Amino acid sequence: MEATQHRRMLMSLALPVYCELLAGVTAGIINMVWVARLGGAAVGAVAVATTVENLLLGVILVAGSGTTVLLARASGARDPLAMRSAVRGGWALWALLTPMVAIGGYLCREPLARLVLGGGDSLPLATDYFSIALPGIAVFFATNVVDGMLKGAGDTRTPMRLAVLANGLILVLDPLLILGFDLGVRGAAMATVLGRTVALTCGFVALRRNDTLRLAARASPRRTGSLGVDARKTAATGLPMAADFVARMTGALAIVAVVARIGAGEVAAYGIATKAMYVATMGFYAIRQAAAIRTAQLLGTGRDERRAIGRQALLLAGALGLLTALTLLAAGPLIMRAFGSEGEVAEAGALYLRCVGPYLVLLACFIALGGVFEGSGSSPALARVTVCGVLLQLPLAYGLLTFGLPGVCLAMALSMALQCAAITALYRRTEHPVPAGHGGSRVKSSVPNPAPPHPATASPSEPS
Numbered sequence: 001m002e003a004t005q006h007r008r009m010l011m012s013l014a015l016p017v018y019c020e021l022l023a024g025v026t027a028g029i030i031n032m033v034w035v036a037r038l039g040g041a042a043v044g045a046v047a048v049a050t051t052v053e054n055l056l057l058g059v060i061l062v063a064g065s066g067t068t069v070l071l072a073r074a075s076g077a078r079d080p081l082a083m084r085s086a087v088r089g090g091w092a093l094w095a096l097l098t099p100m101v102a103i104g105g106y107l108c109r110e111p112l113a114r115l116v117l118g119g120g121d122s123l124p125l126a127t128d129y130f131s132i133a134l135p136g137i138a139v140f141f142a143t144n145v146v147d148g149m150l151k152g153a154g155d156t157r158t159p160m161r162l163a164v165l166a167n168g169l170i171l172v173l174d175p176l177l178i179l180g181f182d183l184g185v186r187g188a189a190m191a192t193v194l195g196r197t198v199a200l201t202c203g204f205v206a207l208r209r210n211d212t213l214r215l216a217a218r219a220s221p222r223r224t225g226s227l228g229v230d231a232r233k234t235a236a237t238g239l240p241m242a243a244d245f246v247a248r249m250t251g252a253l254a255i256v257a258v259v260a261r262i263g264a265g266e267v268a269a270y271g272i273a274t275k276a277m278y279v280a281t282m283g284f285y286a287i288r289q290a291a292a293i294r295t296a297q298l299l300g301t302g303r304d305e306r307r308a309i310g311r312q313a314l315l316l317a318g319a320l321g322l323l324t325a326l327t328l329l330a331a332g333p334l335i336m337r338a339f340g341s342e343g344e345v346a347e348a349g350a351l352y353l354r355c356v357g358p359y360l361v362l363l364a365c366f367i368a369l370g371g372v373f374e375g376s377g378s379s380p381a382l383a384r385v386t387v388c389g390v391l392l393q394l395p396l397a398y399g400l401l402t403f404g405l406p407g408v409c410l411a412m413a414l415s416m417a418l419q420c421a422a423i424t425a426l427y428r429r430t431e432h433p434v435p436a437g438h439g440g441s442r443v444k445s446s447v448p449n450p451a452p453p454h455p456a457t458a459s460p461s462e463p464s
Contacts, residue, residue, distance in 0.1 A: 006294070006305065007312045013290035014283075014316075016160035017151075021282040023160075027167030029275075034174045035188055042185050045125035048116050049133060049189075053140070058246035059101060060141040063093035064148035066238025068289075069296050069375055071152025075212045076300020083216030086152065089234030090145045092227050098138045105134035129185045136193030139200055146203040151293055153212035162199040162206070169195035240379030244370070244386045251390035255408065258397045262404055269349035270405070272339045276353070280324035280360065284367040287317045291371025299376055306372050310427055313368040321364030325357025348405060355409035362416040369423055381426055389419035 028050065035046045067090035074082030105112065109130035117123050143166075147159040170191050177187030207213050252274070259270045291313040298305045328335070332353035336346040373382040393415035400407030 003308060003312060006308055007316065009294055010287060010290045010309070010312055010316060013154075013156050013293055014286040016156040017289050018283050018286035020156075020160040020163040021286060022279070023163045023167045025278050025282065027170050030171055031174055031188060031192075034178050035185065037179065038184055041121035042125055044117075044120075045113075045122040045129055046185055046188055048122070049113075049126050049129045052112070052116060052130075053133065053137070055246070055249060056101060056137060056140075057144070058242045058249065059097055060094070060144045061242040061245055062235055062238040063090045063097065063141075064144040064238070065241040065374070066090065066093070066234040066236075067145060067148040068152040069237050069292060069377070070234060071149060071212075071216075072154070072293050072296035072375065073300040074216075075153055076297035077302075079300075080215050080219035083212065084219040085230045086234065087149060087213065087216055088227060089230035089232075090148060092231035093234055093238075094141055094145050096231065098141050101141070102135050102138045105137065106131065109134060125185045129189045132186055132189035132193060136189065136196070139193060139196045143196055143200045143203060146200065146207060149207060149213060150203075150210065151289065152296075153210050154293065154297065155206075155210060156290070156293070158203075158206045158210075162203050165202060166195040166199035169198055237377065237379070240383040241374055243383040244379065247383065247387045247390050251393055254390075254394055255397060255412070258394065258401065259405070259408060261401060265344045266348050266405055268345045269336070269341070269347075269352055270408075272336060272341055272345070273349045273352045273356070276335050276339060277324070277328075277356070277360065280320065281363070281367075283320050284317050284364045287313055287320075287368045288371035288374070291368060292375035295372050295375025306376055307427075309375075310369055310372045313371055314365055317364040317368030318361065321361040324364075325360050328353040328360075329357055352405045352409065355406045356412070359409060359413040359416055362413060362420050366416060366420050366423055369427060372427070373423075378426070382423065385419050385422045385426075388422075389415050392418065 032043060032046065035042050067086055070086035070089065071083060074080075074086055110127045113123055113126040113130055117126055143162070147162070150156075150158050173191035173194055174188060177183050177191050178185075179187075181187060183190065256267060256270065260267050291309055295306055295309050298309075332350035333346065335353060336349040339349075341349055370382050373379055393411060396411035396414055397408050400411045403410070
C-alpha cells in the first residue's frame with residue numbers, strides 16, 4: 001500500500017513537470033520554424049544563441065534547485081524559519097548571479113558570438129539576438145527561482161501553467177515581431193523575453209497565494225540568520241545539481257565532435273535523433289524532480305523513505321525507458337522522416353535510434369534515482385559520478401569510432417552502465433529505517449540525516 005502511495009505521489013508531481021518541459025521544447029521548435037523564414041544564417045544564429053542560454057541554465061540551477069530541496073525539507077518539517085531561510089537564500093543568489101551574467105553578457109555579446117560561431121553571416125545576427133536575450137536573462141533566472149519555490153512547496157502544477165502561458169505568448173508574438181514588425185532575430189528574442197515576463201508576473205501572484213510560502217513570509221525576520229548564511233546554504237545544496245547538469249550538457253556537446261569524425265551526414269542525423277529523444281528524456285527528468293521533492297518532504301517530517309521512493313522512481317523511469325527503446329527500435333525510420341530528413345541522413349539517424357535503446361534505459365534509471373540523492377542532500381556524490389562518466393565516455397567513443405554510430409551508442413551505454421553501478425552502490429548504503437518501537441542497528445548512510453523540525457513549529461503529528 002505504501003509503495004502504491006509513493007508511486008501515485010511521484011506520478012502526480014512528475015506529470016506537470018513533464019508538461020512544463022514539453023511546452024518549452026515545443027515552443028522552441030516552432031520558434032525555429034518562424035526564424036527559418038529569414039534564411040539559414042538566422043537559423044544558425046538563433047540555434048547557437050539558444051544553446052548558450054541552455055548552458056546558462058546551469059548557473060541559475062544553483063539557486064532554483066537548491067531552493068526546491070531546502071524548501072521541501074522545511075515544509076515537511078513545518079518549520080517557517082527554515083522556509084523563510086530557503087526563500088531568502090534563493091533570491092540572494094539570484095541577485096548575486098544575475099548582474100554578472102546579464103550585464104557582463106551584454107557587454108561581451110560580440111566576443112561571445114564570435115567565440116561560439118567563429119565568423120560568417122550568422123555572427124552579426126547572433127550578436128543582435130544576444131543584445132536582447134542576455135539582458136532578458138534576468139527574467140529567465142527569476143522565473144527559475146520562482147519555479148523552484150513553488151515546487152519546493154509541493155506545487156508542480158503552477159510552474160506548468162506558467163510555462164504554457166509563457167510559451168503560448170511566444171508563439172503568438174513570434175510572427176508578429178519577427179515578420180510583422182520586420183525585427184528579424186531581435187524580434188524572436190523580444191518575443192521570448194516578453195512571454196517570460198508576463199509569466200513571471202503571474203508567478204509572483206502565485207507565490208503570494210501559496211499557503212506554504214505565506215507561512216514562511218510570516219516568520220519573524222529577527223529569528224532568521226544572515227542573508228549571507230542563507231545564500232551559502234542554498235548554494236551548497238544547489239551547486240552539485242548545477243554541476244551535474246553542466247557536465248551532462250558538456251558531454252552531449254563533446255559527443256558531437258566525436259560524431260563529426262564520421263561525417264557531416266552523421267552529425268545531422270545525431271542532432272535530429274537527439275531532438276526526437278527529448279520527448280522521452282524530459283520524462284526521466286520529470287521523475288527525478290518528483291523524487292527529489294518527495295524525498296526532501298518526507299525527510300523533513302523525520303521519515304526516511306529514500307529506499308522506497310528510489311524503487312518506485314526506478315520502476316517508473318525504467319518502464320518509460322524500455323518503452324522508448326522499443327518505440328525507437330520499431331519506428332526509427334518513421335521518426336526521422338517526420339523530422340524532414342531523407343537519404344543518408346535518414347538512414348544514419350534511424351540506425352542511431354535503433355542502437356541507442358540500451359543507453360536510454362540505463363540513463364532513465366540513473367536520472368530517476370538521482371532525485372533521491374538530490375532530495376536527501378547527497379548531490380555531490382551524484383555530480384562526481386556524472387563527471388567521471390562523461391570523462392570516460394569520450395575516450396570510449398573515440399575507441400569505438402570504427403564501428404560508426406553503433407560504436408558511439410555502445411560507448412554511451414558502457415559509460416552509463418558504470419555510472420549506474422556506482423550510483424547503485426551508493427544507494428545501497430542509504431539507511432534502512434527501523435520500525436517504531438523496535439531496537440537494532442542501522443546500516444550506515446552515505447546521505448546526511450535531516451535536521452529535526454524546529455521545536456516551536458513542529459507539526460502536532462510529528463515528534464518535536
